[in-house]
Amino acid sequence: xIAEAGLAALWLAGTFALIQLMLAWGAVRANGTAQADELxxxxxxxxxxxxxxxxxxxxxxxxxxxxxxxxxxxxxxNSHSAKPLIYKIAxxxxxxxxxxxxWVAVLATAGAGVALFERRLAxxxxxxxxxxxxxxxxxxxxxxxxxxxxxxxxxxxxxDGQGLNPLLQDPGLAFHPPTLYIGYVGxxxxxxxxxxxLIMRDVGPAFAKAMRPWVLxxxxxxxxxxxxxxxxxxxxxxxxxxxxxxxxxxxxxxxWLAATALLHSVTVLATRDGxxxxxxxxxxxxxxxxxxxxxxxxxxxxxxxxxFAVDPTRGSFILALLGIYIGGALALFGxxxxxxxxxxxxxxxxxxGALVLNNLLLTVxxxxxxxxxxxxxxxxxxxxxxxxxxxxxxxxxxxxALALVAATAAGPLLRWRRDSMNALLGKLLVPVGAAxxxxxxxxxxxxxxxxVPVLAIAFAVGLGVASVLPLVRRNLxxxxxxxxxxxxxxxxxxxxxxxxAADSAFKTERLAAVHVGDNVTVGPFRVTLAEVRPAxxxxxxxxxxxxxxxxxxxxxxxxxxxxxxxxxxxxxNTNEAAIRTLFDGQLYTVxxxxxxxxxxxxxxxxxxxxxxxxxxGGLIALGGLLALIGRVRRERREDDA
Amino acid sequence: MKRALIWAPLALxxxxxxxxxxxxxxxxxxxxxxxxxxxxxPTIELPALLPGKPGIATAQLKGxxxxxxxxxxxxxxxxxxxxxxxxxxxxGAEIDAIAIRDxxxxxxxxxxRNGDPYTRIGDDKASVGQLALGSSGVPETFLIDSxxxxxxxxxxxxxxxxxxxxxxxxxxxx
Numbered sequence: 001x002i003a004e005a006g007l008a009a010l011w012l013a014g015t016f017a018l019i020q021l022m023l024a025w026g027a028v029r030a031n032g033t034a035q036a037d038e039l040x041x042x043x044x045x046x047x048x049x050x051x052x053x054x055x056x057x058x059x060x061x062x063x064x065x066x067x068x069x070x071x072x073x074x075x076x077x078n079s080h081s082a083k084p085l086i087y088k089i090a091x092x093x094x095x096x097x098x099x100x101x102x103w104v105a106v107l108a109t110a111g112a113g114v115a116l117f118e119r120r121l122a123x124x125x126x127x128x129x130x131x132x133x134x135x136x137x138x139x140x141x142x143x144x145x146x147x148x149x150x151x152x153x154x155x156x157x158x159x160d161g162q163g164l165n166p167l168l169q170d171p172g173l174a175f176h177p178p179t180l181y182i183g184y185v186g187x188x189x190x191x192x193x194x195x196x197x198l199i200m201r202d203v204g205p206a207f208a209k210a211m212r213p214w215v216l217x218x219x220x221x222x223x224x225x226x227x228x229x230x231x232x233x234x235x236x237x238x239x240x241x242x243x244x245x246x247x248x249x250x251x252x253x254x255x256w257l258a259a260t261a262l263l264h265s266v267t268v269l270a271t272r273d274g275x276x277x278x279x280x281x282x283x284x285x286x287x288x289x290x291x292x293x294x295x296x297x298x299x300x301x302x303x304x305x306x307x308f309a310v311d312p313t314r315g316s317f318i319l320a321l322l323g324i325y326i327g328g329a330l331a332l333f334g335x336x337x338x339x340x341x342x343x344x345x346x347x348x349x350x351x352x353g354a355l356v357l358n359n360l361l362l363t364v365x366x367x368x369x370x371x372x373x374x375x376x377x378x379x380x381x382x383x384x385x386x387x388x389x390x391x392x393x394x395x396x397x398x399x400x401a402l403a404l405v406a407a408t409a410a411g412p413l414l415r416w417r418r419d420s421m422n423a424l425l426g427k428l429l430v431p432v433g434a435a436x437x438x439x440x441x442x443x444x445x446x447x448x449x450x451x452v453p454v455l456a457i458a459f460a461v462g463l464g465v466a467s468v469l470p471l472v473r474r475n476l477x478x479x480x481x482x483x484x485x486x487x488x489x490x491x492x493x494x495x496x497x498x499x500x501a502a503d504s505a506f507k508t509e510r511l512a513a514v515h516v517g518d519n520v521t522v523g524p525f526r527v528t529l530a531e532v533r534p535a536x537x538x539x540x541x542x543x544x545x546x547x548x549x550x551x552x553x554x555x556x557x558x559x560x561x562x563x564x565x566x567x568x569x570x571x572x573n574t575n576e577a578a579i580r581t582l583f584d585g586q587l588y589t590v591x592x593x594x595x596x597x598x599x600x601x602x603x604x605x606x607x608x609x610x611x612x613x614x615x616x617g618g619l620i621a622l623g624g625l626l627a628l629i630g631r632v633r634r635e636r637r638e639d640d641a
Numbered sequence: 642m643k644r645a646l647i648w649a650p651l652a653l654x655x656x657x658x659x660x661x662x663x664x665x666x667x668x669x670x671x672x673x674x675x676x677x678x679x680x681x682x683p684t685i686e687l688p689a690l691l692p693g694k695p696g697i698a699t700a701q702l703k704g705x706x707x708x709x710x711x712x713x714x715x716x717x718x719x720x721x722x723x724x725x726x727x728x729x730x731x732x733g734a735e736i737d738a739i740a741i742r743d744x745x746x747x748x749x750x751x752x753x754r755n756g757d758p759y760t761r762i763g764d765d766k767a768s769v770g771q772l773a774l775g776s777s778g779v780p781e782t783f784l785i786d787s788x789x790x791x792x793x794x795x796x797x798x799x800x801x802x803x804x805x806x807x808x809x810x811x812x813x814x815x
Binding site: 288292323331333377 | 647648650651654655657658660661662
């Protein structure tokens, strides 16, 4: 019965989405009449109901996975009764149908949130926004019930399930998709706001202030999702790298880049009433990138190590949705943006100017990633098979990213409206000096290192110093929370950049084949293979190496245990790297194949300061969170006043 | 200028949309072709698999254009391809073979059932010869010209319609 109830809830939610769209239509047409208020009340209630039903449907799917109900096709193919509970739950979205249901549940919940909390917008604009949100949801409900029904029964039921890809059987990854989806779908709200504003020709500070918390929330979740995804790939895939420029990774990076630009331009619109058309465009582009990302991953037209649902029927369905929503919104933009009057203007050297520069540079990086990700598709249409990898992306994005770092350092030091070049140069004296000293020091201490990572470290130091300057000579206790947020987020960028640069400049790698008892050195460590022994887990068995590691001559000996795991359902081998985190970096060890002569392959990396990459990501997200809390509180105070 | 800019995103999206649709409805050709085509045959030394039939040594595969067929007794398309190899042989083609991960008994039974078009059969238990050729599966057939250069790679089984084409290519490779 649970499966049938879930499907019924899904159908009902879809029906309510249709009603929501019609009510929104009516409310927009009745704008200004007495009837409009009644329609608005109904519209808010229906949005709420739609959200609750979608959540209920998703909750029921989770219940099916928790009970290991093998009479449901999706459970039988993606779960196993022997799995730990947390992975049974994660199994609900660790597959195509479940993740699409999660997507629509988040979408509908976000719509309900707008209906519940949004009091700032003109009611007709809010109605148009809720209508746009319903319109998006309808397409995804149709996709679910007609092309990806997660509740199909299996008759007769399977004796047991086929399991979950063991690579995905990891706490980090279990919560990775929901995090990213909240981010993606949060951007759908920004998209709907933009569509609503275009329909009602109502673009201004009120609209920007209404949209900003949603953009911030989506952006925080995207930041956490990308950071966690990067760390997951780093420790789970056993290859020692933290970013691969894989199409699936790019699919999450592109909306993040667009959302970062949007976050900054929406601030200009909210506080200075500038950048109206540009902000609208970014809101459309950010969600377009989310949808294109979903499409790329789900359709299988781009070959990726992560893509797990390759199906042309579904691909064409999503492509059609993409055409309707993105194409439609861009056409609406083209038709209506001319009627959006220009906002206030500003000088080139000003806070606005720096934010525009930041937006342009982010857009350029977005363009590079977009082109690099889609170029193989383009080449294929021309009859050439090729793939574009890390060397292209690294080379193409690095200079733009460094320019962006410089803009990020300078922006917060500028005044709104207008500032003078001389004043700016004066303020930049300290950070630029710090960067120069850092460059000279690192370059001298690490002779033979490639200058680009050293330059990146210098930029990181400069940005780090510049980031905290807005706090200097300020009463710290009276500094608004969103300023703290900005400072911490920018500091996070500096920390991440330092980690990336340090990893690429100073990491050392060792690949060795050793007998039990042999020593290998990597960086400052001496690693001894003490033994290789069997190990048993809840649903896997493994070969485990016991490594004894000593740092330097007189360091404490500690042990590390990398494993090769064997999962039986489905039969798969994975490498469990053992990672030791020290204050100044990580030692990363992988156990490889055993040879017939009794030697074992060991892969060892010493990665100085690599942890800064994810620490920085965490700081960026924390900064976003502080800004969000600060903005919401301040606006509530303004409303009360 | 400004109007053009406003419509640029939609135009860009239309291009991407078209490309994605094309990619979706015309799936990529995932055939892997060898990088060795156009290059001299790499050095391959494979022992004989069956008594009375020599193995493969690259040095001997010169002087006359020939086909080098990568096959296995456990490969189903190889059965489908067998009559067409016999037809090629009957038309005067010289055909050598590399047997991948196979045993003498299994190959003897395979040839007894499907006919034997081969002059030489090299025994490639570890796929060393296959890897050297840049072949990624069975069956595959390489056409080697009289100077010992690989001029053509046929991926997959040879069907009736390929016979004339291969004979013409053999003639051209003299």
